[in-house]
Amino acid sequence: MNSDSAITLHLFGPFGVSDPQGRNLEGLSRRGQALLAYLSQQRGMQAERGRLADLLWSDRSEEQSRASLRQELSTLRKLLPPGLLDANRQSVWLDGARVTLDQSGQGSFMDGFDLASEGFEDWLRERRMTVATSNDNDGDAPAVSPPDIFTRPAVLLFAFEALSADENDALIAASLIDDLKITLSYWRWFPVIGPEAIGWKTAKDGDMRSIAALVNARYAITGTLRCLGNRIRISVSLTETETGRLRWSEQFDGTLDDIFEFQEDVSRAIVAQLEPQLARAEAVRIERSHPASVGPWQLVAQAEEIDRKGGEGYGTPESNLEQMHLMESALALDPCFAPAHARIGRIYFRAGLLDWYEDRLVCFHKALAATNRALEIDPENWEAHAYNGLTNIFGLQEYSKGLHHANESVRLNPSAALARHALGCGLEWLGRPQEALEHLNLIFRLNPNHPNRAAALGDITTCELFLGNRDRAIDAAKRLFDIAPGYARGLQRCVVTFGYFDETDLAARSLDLLREAQPGFDEAYMRETYPYVRPEHVEMVLEGMRKAGAFDP
Structure with a gap:
């Protein structure tokens, strides 16, 4: 003991x-x-x-x-x-x-x-x-060691600088760092070194490259805080310490009326936007340096860059197939690399949902097998939970199990837009559109440029439809149509919304593009992949399609 x-x-x-x-x-x-x-x-x-x-x-x-x-x-x-x-x-x-x-x-x-x-x-x-x-399995399978995250590039969090002599500003800056450290504790992709490791230095307290070298950090997060009356502005930057190259920066403006809520929103938004920026920076670095031996996490970084460039929604079959090859290469190097299994599950889920292969059910079962394997290796892999939940809901109509995994995804990484999307989807399909919108709208506060924003907008427009919010539903559908005119799943939501609310011209334009993007689309597909728990929600979706002429011979 x-x-x-x-x-x-x-x-x-x-x-x-x-x-x-x-x-x-x-x-x-x-x-x-x-x-x-x-x-x-x-x-x-x-x-x-x-x-x-x-x-x-x-x-x-x-x-x-x-x-x-x-x-x-x-x-x-x-x-x-x-x-x-x-x-x-x-x-x-x-x-x-x-x-x-x-x-x-x-x-x-x-x-x-x-x-x-x-x-x-x-x-x-x-x-x-x-x-x-x-x-x-104790006697049959070899023990799996937890992943050593320090084989990946570390990120150093500097103390934030208060740009005035007001003691309250310094307290707010210190409080923000505390919130940010807590939020970063959920982040399991890149290891984060807190400011205590460097004596709570700010970016102006010395040479960033030398300070980062002391703790072997490849990237640095720095920030400033300025208060003017009741207004507050927080500026945050991500820098590649080896080259001094600025990789990302953003400003967040708010008021002191509810400083605690503002700090929480800012810390979550910073984390949500840092992860894709780091993955992108690593992909560029790998391409630039052409290392002799590429590790599994580097292959994942390359796959994430392909996914980002693959198009709105869930990308193309070709971009997802390219990612599949990279994940198979990662598993050849390390069969117990949970992130690769999770992303293979993601690809099979997309394939089943978007009708990329003839046997939809086989794709969903492969998605479950891959995400279950990821969770056997690492029960805290939030992305595996997210896609396991989505597959259970969309593919097998296992609603309770799907919602459990979606909730776990948010618990493990509450700042991840994908986790919020998975839970929002689960609540939508379970007939709880108002609760779903709380998570779906948070996606755009966390990361306005979320890679799967078209998919999130599709869920938002349908939830607003179910709640009878005509203007909000149509507005979301128009945004979706503008940014992703080739995304079949999004076009389906557009047709439903425009058709249901008698926006005839928009419904017709959306339907033409849908038939081009998904030639095999029909009523059977809608019934199989829109498995809402509430019969009235199923009927609203089908009614929107019928009014748009989607099922006409």
């Missing part, structure tokens, strides 16, 4: 919490125990507040569940040793150095434990299956 342990969580057999003397901790509620167990299974023993509220109080509104979480955290802090459980506006975490996980008990994971919350029960079933599968 850890000599510094404050509590021990007994995970197998009956769940229990004990102190260093082995005495059971008294007074813990059922939900308090569930919260501790869930945190113990997360990376860094940390989870987002919204995820915990939804997990433990699935039957309540968001406001009620968050209030219940605040009350439960207050109670737990009184019962647990001081400093063991902590939280801020975004996250809740345990001090992992003071928690011992006892896995020596007899029986299954949390044997006999239940909770009157569908979200927690779904997670518990999934966790029990994962543990059981892992135990069953």
Whole structure:
């Protein structure tokens, strides 16, 4: 047992919490125990507040569940040793150095434990299956080591500079860095080195290249903050430290009215936009340097660049096939490289959804096989969760399972536009369009240039249609039509929306392009790939198609 342990969580057999003397901790509620167990299974023993509220109080509104979480955290802090459980506006975490996980008990994971919350029960079933599968394979399969992210280029986060002498500005800058560090903790593609590693230096405190070399960082994130009255402007840059080349910069403007919400929005937007910029910079660097040995993560960076250039929506069959070859090469180098399996799942999902092959169901099953393999290797691969969820919903109509994986994707990377898109899709198909829009609209706050923005706009226009918001639905459909006139799935949404709201000319133009992009399109395809839970939503989609003349002989 850890000599510094404050509590021990007994995970197998009956769940229990004990102190260093082995005495059971008294007074813990059922939900308090569930919260501790869930945190113990997360990376860094940390989870987002919204995820915990939804997990433990699935039957309540968001406001009620968050209030219940605040009350439960207050109670737990009184019962647990001081400093063991902590939280801020975004996250809740345990001090992992003071928690011992006892896995020596007899029986299954949390044997006999239940909770009157569908979200927690779904997670518990999934966790029990994962543990059981892992135990069953112990004697047959070689152990898989967690990926060493420091084989990838590291990113150094400098302290942000306050551009005035006002002490409050410096406090806001320091608070923003704290928020950004927490948000970056969800980011698992490039390792991030915090400003504490360089003595909280800002970009003006020395030569960036020399400072970055001390911690072996290839890229640097720098920023400034300026307050003028009630207005606040934050400027952020990404620099390639070896060359001094500026790779990306952006300004964020807001007010001090709700500084905490603004900081959270900015930190999420920074992370969402940095990842594709880094992938793009690495692809250019690889092409420029022609390394003798290209590693698996470099092949993924090359694939991401191809995907970015492949066109709106989900790209072309040719661009996706090119990515498939790169992922197969990555797996030839490392068969246990989870990101490659996840992206193969992504390609097969797209192929099934867009009718690129005759047997749609085979594509969906291959997508599930690939994403399941990625999750066996790395249960915290958020992209594998996203495409596993989408495939379950669109391909197999396994709604509950699909929504579970979509929620996991957001929990693991709440700043990823793709994760938000997957969850938005899941909620849309489950007949919850208003909730879906909260995630779908957030995509464009996180990253206005999201690579799959056409697909997101398709979901937005249909959700607005279901809610009866004519002007918003038509506006989204027009934006979609303008940016992606060759994207079949988007054109289907345009035809439905324009047809349903009697925009005859726009419906006809969209239908002509749809028949060109997808010659085999028919009513059977619509019924198979638009599997809405609510019959009235299916009928609205089909009615829009009929009014546009899509099914006329």
